[in-house]
Amino acid sequence: MNGLEGKRVLITAGGSGIGACFARRFHAAGAKVAICDMDAEALVETAGALPGVISVAANVTQPDEMQVLFDQLDSHWGGVDMLCANAGTGGPAGAIEDLSLEDWRACLSANLDGAFLACGWAARHMKEQGNGSMLLTSSTAGLWGYPMRSPYATAKWGVIGLMKTLASELGPYGIRVNALCPGAVEGPRMERVITREAEAHGLDPEELRKRYVTGVAMKTWVTADDLADTALFLASDASSKVSGQALAVDGHTESLVG
Known part of the structure; x- marks a missing residue:
């Protein structure tokens, strides 16, 4: 993939799963990679296999913990070229009347607060640079109603709303913002x-x-590598005019489990 050598890429929830796959693929493409995760053990394992990767244990919903990450990147990089705001949680499953407000808020916070904090930090640098790309992880649940998963679906629709707004807000500065909507x-x-x-x-x-x-x-x-293929494309010069898009990588979902 062209144009990735030396690019500075931050991946939240990069310790395992989709985020870890992103980290491996960007690292293999020659990018400078930083990852954060609240699972310190997974973070150590992933970072240990990727020489030169910056890793910080941080809960994306906690501003103080995220600031430690941002301060390190300000010191080491002085900017960022690609943000993969990937952190989130599936939240509880159940009928709306059986869910607690606490579980509702925890799901929205994990999926939205972390993206808000990371995008705000990245935007300041990307505006100064006059370029950059952000990729927010939503879901096919952000495109459909999802019975028995109301907190998750609401959060993932919110991610797309944030993406659409930032694409308009940051576009004049040469910054592209898109959302990735994985299937299962x-x-x-x-x-x-x-x-x-x-x-x-x-x-x-x-x-x-x-x-x-x-x-x-x-x-x-869908595999994590299927998603990484799209992430690498959106970080590259080949996607220079792709912004404001909710890109489903799902084999074309026709219905969600209901």
Whole structure:
């Protein structure tokens, strides 16, 4: 992928899953990579395999912890070229009347507050540079209603609202902002989601797993590398006019589990 050598890339929730895959792929492409994660053990494991990567244990919902990360990057890099605001949580599964306000707020905070803090920091640098790219991780749940997952769907729609607004706000400064909308991504996180949803729906987990594929036109799951392919494209010069887009990488979702 052209134009990635030496680019400064910050990835939130980069210790495992999609974020760790992003870190590996950008590192392999020659980018300078920084990752943060609240899971210190996962962070150490991922960073240990990527020489030169900056890693900071931080909860994206905590401004003081994120400021430690930003201060390090200000010192080491003095700017940033690509932000992957990837942190989030699946939140609780259940009927709206059975969910607690505490769980609702925790889900919105993890998915939105972290993106807000990271985008605000990145915007200051990118405005001074006159260029940059931001990629916010939403979900196909940010494009559809999602029964039994109201906090998650609301948060991911909010991510797209933030992306659309920032694309307009920052476009005059040469900054591109897009959202990535993954479908069902293979891995431990999705298995945890299936367990929670199966319980909420009163279904066998294997039956629910089949339903996820049935609702996709290509009848397939998504891999983290599928998503990384899009992230690398959006960091490159090849996407210089792509902004304000909610890009679904999902094999074309036709329905969500309901």
